[in-house]
Amino acid sequence: MKGLSGRLIRVNLTDGGIIIEEYGEDVARKYLGGKGLAAYYAFREIRKGTDSLGPDNRLYLFTGTLTGTPAPLGNRTVVATKSPSTGTFTDSYMGGFWGPELRFAGYDGIILEGAAAEPVRIHIQDDDIGIYSARSLWGLDTWQTEAEVKKLHGPTKKPIKVMSIGPAGERKDMLAAIIADARAAARGGVGAVMGSKNLKAISVLGSRRPQLHDANTMMGLVREQNARLNRNPVTSDALRYRGTPNILSGVNAAGALPYNDFSGDKNPGAERISGEALRMELWNGGKNWHPCWNCTVKCTHFHVLEQPGFEGKIDDGPEYETVGLLGSNCGINDAKAISLADYLLDGYGLDTMSVGDTIAFLMDCSAKGLIGAGATNGIDLRFGDVNAWMAAIHAAGKGEGSLGRLVANGCRRAAEEIGRGSMDFAPQVKGLEIPAYDPRSGEGTALAYARCERGADHLKPWVFNKEWLSAPERTDPFTTDDKPSLVKRDNEGSAIMDCLCVCRFAGNELSLQDDLIRLVNAATGFNYKWPEFWKTGERSINIARAFGAREGMGRAQDSLPKKFSTVPLTAGMAKGSVAHVPEMLSKYYELCGWDENGVPTPEKLHEMGLDFVAEELRAEGVGPEEARAA
Numbered sequence: 001m002k003g004l005s006g007r008l009i010r011v012n013l014t015d016g017g018i019i020i021e022e023y024g025e026d027v028a029r030k031y032l033g034g035k036g037l038a039a040y041y042a043f044r045e046i047r048k049g050t051d052s053l054g055p056d057n058r059l060y061l062f063t064g065t066l067t068g069t070p071a072p073l074g075n076r077t078v079v080a081t082k083s084p085s086t087g088t089f090t091d092s093y094m095g096g097f098w099g100p101e102l103r104f105a106g107y108d109g110i111i112l113e114g115a116a117a118e119p120v121r122i123h124i125q126d127d128d129i130g131i132y133s134a135r136s137l138w139g140l141d142t143w144q145t146e147a148e149v150k151k152l153h154g155p156t157k158k159p160i161k162v163m164s165i166g167p168a169g170e171r172k173d174m175l176a177a178i179i180a181d182a183r184a185a186a187r188g189g190v191g192a193v194m195g196s197k198n199l200k201a202i203s204v205l206g207s208r209r210p211q212l213h214d215a216n217t218m219m220g221l222v223r224e225q226n227a228r229l230n231r232n233p234v235t236s237d238a239l240r241y242r243g244t245p246n247i248l249s250g251v252n253a254a255g256a257l258p259y260n261d262f263s264g265d266k267n268p269g270a271e272r273i274s275g276e277a278l279r280m281e282l283w284n285g286g287k288n289w290h291p292c293w294n295c296t297v298k299c300t301h302f303h304v305l306e307q308p309g310f311e312g313k314i315d316d317g318p319e320y321e322t323v324g325l326l327g328s329n330c331g332i333n334d335a336k337a338i339s340l341a342d343y344l345l346d347g348y349g350l351d352t353m354s355v356g357d358t359i360a361f362l363m364d365c366s367a368k369g370l371i372g373a374g375a376t377n378g379i380d381l382r383f384g385d386v387n388a389w390m391a392a393i394h395a396a397g398k399g400e401g402s403l404g405r406l407v408a409n410g411c412r413r414a415a416e417e418i419g420r421g422s423m424d425f426a427p428q429v430k431g432l433e434i435p436a437y438d439p440r441s442g443e444g445t446a447l448a449y450a451r452c453e454r455g456a457d458h459l460k461p462w463v464f465n466k467e468w469l470s471a472p473e474r475t476d477p478f479t480t481d482d483k484p485s486l487v488k489r490d491n492e493g494s495a496i497m498d499c500l501c502v503c504r505f506a507g508n509e510l511s512l513q514d515d516l517i518r519l520v521n522a523a524t525g526f527n528y529k530w531p532e533f534w535k536t537g538e539r540s541i542n543i544a545r546a547f548g549a550r551e552g553m554g555r556a557q558d559s560l561p562k563k564f565s566t567v568p569l570t571a572g573m574a575k576g577s578v579a580h581v582p583e584m585l586s587k588y589y590e591l592c593g594w595d596e597n598g599v600p601t602p603e604k605l606h607e608m609g610l611d612f613v614a615e616e617l618r619a620e621g622v623g624p625e626e627a628r629a630a
Contacts, residue, residue, distance in 0.1 A: 002213040003065055003523035004028050007107050009129060011122060013197050014055060014114030018129050020107075029526050030609060032499035033108060034064035035091050036540035038080035041111065042089055043543050043613060048550045048620055052084035052189075053172055053196040055115040061102075061163075061202070062110075064501025068103030068293075069210050070222045071519045072229060072510065073503035075100055075293040077180075083188035083454065085174045085410055086431040088548035090188030090454045095292035095300075095503060096181030101161040104206025116198035121149065124204040134200035141347035142166045142179040149203050162203045166349025169195035171399050173408035175354045179346055182316035183292070186351035188432060188454060213525030221519055225510055226296050232509040234470070239299040239505060241286030242275030244320035247469060249274045251324070254468040255572015256441035258329035258357075260383045261364035262427055262563070264440070266571040269333035273323050281335050290316050297505050303339045315343035318352070321458075324436025325356030330363060331383030341393050348397030354410055357433035359392045361411045361426055362403075370420050377401040424562040429456035430553070439560055439579050440569045442467035442477030446579035447487050451558045451588060451598070453544040459504060461490035468573075480580055484588035495537035539608045542592075542600045546613045549622050554597040558585055599623060 006028060010019050023037075031037045038060040050056045059081045066074035077099030083090035102110070105126050119134040137145050145164040153160055163180035169191035176191030177184045185191075212218050229235045238246040251257045252270040259267040271277060279286040282303040291298040305313045318326075318338050326345075327338040345352045359381075365371045366381045373379075377395055379388050381403075395404035406414045411433055415426035427434040432455025439446035444463035449456040458464065463486065467477035475486060496512055497504055500520065510516060517533050520526065548557075564579045589596060593604030599622060605614040617623055 001025055001028055002211050002525055003069065003520070004033055005103070005106055005108050005210065008109050008111055009107050009124070010111045010113070011131070012114045013112060013116040013120065013131075013199060016131055018131070028524070030536070031540065032065045032496070032520075032536050033067070034062055034076070034078045034501040035080070035495060035498035035544075036536055037109070037499070038062045038078055038091060039089060039540050039543040039547065042080055042082070043547050043616070046082050046547075050082055052082045052087065053192060055113070055197070057082050057193060057196070059112040059190070059193050059197065060109060061112070063099045063103050063108055064499055065520055066523060067501040068100035069212065069519075069523050070218060070294065071502065071523070072222060072225050073292070073295050073297065073506045074501065075295060076501035076503060077102070077185070078498065078501060079178055079185040079190045081188075081190055081193045083190075083431075084172070084192050085189040085412075086455050088430065088453065088551050088553055089544045090190065090432075091498065091544070092185040092187040092190050093498065093501070094178070094180060094183040094185040095295075096183035097293045098161045098163050098180040098204065099501065100293045101204045101206050103210050104208055105204055106206065106208050110202070112194075112197055112199065115196060119198050119200050121201040121203070122199070123153065124202070126205075126207055137200045138170060139167060142349050143347050145201055149201055153203070156205060158205070160203050160205050162201055164201035164349075165191045165194050165199075166347055166397075167399065168349045168397065168408055170200075171408070172196050173350070173396075173399070174410045174413065175351045175358070175396075175408050177349050177351045179349055181292075182290070182346060184346060184351065186353065187457075191349050210523070212523050214522045218519065218522040221515070221522060225515055228509050229296050229506070234508040235297045235505060238275070239297050242279050243283070243299050243301050243317075244275075245273070245278050245318075245323050246275035248320060248323060250469055251437060251464075253572060254441050255569045255574040256438040256464065256468065258324055258360070258427075258436050258438060260331050261329060261360040261425070262434070262438055264438070264567060264570040267328045267333070270328065272333040273327050273335050273338065278318075278323075278335055282339055292503070295503070297503070299505060305340055305343060306336065307340050310340060310343070313343060315339045318342040321436050322352040322356070325353050325360070325433075327356070329356050329360040329436070330389050332386060332389055334386060337386050337390070341390065344393055344397060350396060350408065353435065354433040355393065355396060355407060357427050358407050358411050358414060359389060361414060361422075362392070362406060364425065365418055365422055370418055370422055375402050375406065375418070377403040379403065426561055429560060430454070430557050432456050437464045438569065439564050440577050441572070441574040443480045443580060443584065444475065444477065444483040444486055446560060446564065446581050447483050447584050447588065448491070450560050450581045451487070451585065453541065453548050453553075459494060461487065461494040462504070463487060463490060477574065478577060480583050484584050484591055488588060488591050491541060492534065492537040495540045496534070499536055499540055535608065539610065542605060542608050542610060543613060545594070545598070546600050546605070546610075546617060549599040550617060550620055554599060555585060558598055595623070
């Protein structure tokens with residue numbers, strides 16, 4: 001094949017077996033890569049009821065159709081598995097260089113199965129693939145692990161790319177992340193699954209480039225599209241100089257910036273952690289760039305740490321979600337402290353978003369008198385207390401005491417242990433912590449969070465932009481009638497981006513219908529027409545949804561915590577609003593072709609070419625009859 005190689009590395013960590021398996025053009029055309037291909041394999045290979053942290057679970061590290069090609073921003077990797085946090089399919093994404101390097105070695109992805117008897121690592125150099133002991137690496141943070149792996153392989157013509165877990169992944173903490181190139185695949189506990197397999201790191205070095213169907217056409221499109229990205233005010237200015245936090249002040253003005261555990265109040269000190277503040281205080285006027293591979297936008301910046309013991313260490317970021325959840329949501333408005341916390345959590349291998357939500361939730365529980373000193377390692381855990389906040393971060397990273405265990409395993413498990421009504425305000429959906437946009441601020445955002453197959457997710461799709469920010473297409477955030485169709489349409493478009501593994505920021509200027517489809521056709525020669533191309537996104541969503549339905553997910557799980565539908569926002573332009581998800585669900589399901597329990601119908605699955613999925617659901621007793629009984 002062109003564009004994609006059609007080759008995957010399958011590693012059985014139990015017996016050390018490594019095989020190269022191929023998939024055909026029919027599969028590539030139908031699923032594209034990335035999310036679609038991972039969901040296809042996961043549904044077929046991970047059986048109902050599989051223990052997320054057992055050897056029968058699989059971990060899929062897949063690139064997309066455009067990863068490693070000259071396409072603008074084609075640099076992402078998806079990590080997919082059955083999530084230990086949610087019990088259903090999860091797909092987590094990272095940018096950087098690791099995914100392109102895997103493509104340069106000649107592979108579209110890696111499938112990991114089984115579990116090693118002792119710590120191991122994998123090294124890939126073109127056709128040379130080996131499993132090695134990682135006993136000397138066990139216990140190291142991700143920064144140390146990367147340095148040691150590179151040292152083990154000696155000088156190379158270009159840098160080896162290293163993906164690893166930190167101590168949190170080794171402990172199989174629910175919030176454990178996988179780190180590569182200072183980028184994180186963090187959501188859903190993917191690092192815990194990697195740790196459950198006793199796999200510490202995967203390094204890769206490649207010497208090839210993906211073959212293209214029509215390189216001349218591809219390069220012409222690339223030149224034209226990069227030029228447009230370099231003229232677009234969002235990609236050439238806002239993101240380039242103020243990074244993803246460029247939106248923070250706008251989100252706060254709407255009343256949607258999380259503050260003190262989604263209290264509903266505006267953050268009075270938000271200007272201290274805005275994109276402009278970070279540009280001046282951390283990022284050398286916005287010019288400390290560290291872009292992902294082949295990126296003209298350059299949204300990622302680095303900060304040179306100054307705190308004692310960390311002088312000269314480099315933090316990539318912090319990004320908006322980290323600033324909003326680890327910072328503002330905990331009452332922390334100290335940019336340099338947030339940057340240090342970001343660096344520490346990347347080293348520990350923890351999800352900064354979920355850690356931020358969980359610490360804020362525990363601060364709230366402490367303020368409400370629901371937990372005492374025994375749960376917080378004796379720390380007076382208060383909003384805005386930098387020392388207490390930092391102590392909680394270290395406790396989570398090191399696995400110290402009750403506080404470390406509670407923080408590192410997320411809001412839902414903490415609320416289950418604390419009880420006393422705390423689940424009503426624990427900021428999570430299906431076990432995945434809520435992103436840094438309060439769902440009470442817009443009905444589209446609320447619906448997007450509630451019905452997402454992997455739990456609360458701001459990018460599946462990012463409706464907040466159309467409700468409150470500068471998207472060309474705007475929508476009234478307080479209406480419900482139009483949101484089911486908007487969420488369905490935009491979710492399918494976002495899924496295509498996840499199949500291609502192209503950064504979402506390309507969408508500020510480039511369209512799927514006019515731009516990305518032409519890149520895909522030039523790369524692959526598939527000659528997609530628009531209806532077939534669009535269906536790839538819808539197909540991937542339906543497989544992921546069916547995975548969850550097989551595990552018992554449905555309408556009952558498509559909901560927000562009680563707080564967000566009963567306690568109004570108290571400030572900002574969305575003051576007084578709450579979420580009304582139940583009013584929108586039935587219409588959303590109908591538009592998607594799902595039954596009243598949110599399960600894809602046999603007719604819909606047949607339309608998507610997913611008869612094997614329909615047959616599996618029927619065999620497991622999942623479908624319309626069961627929905628009516630419920």
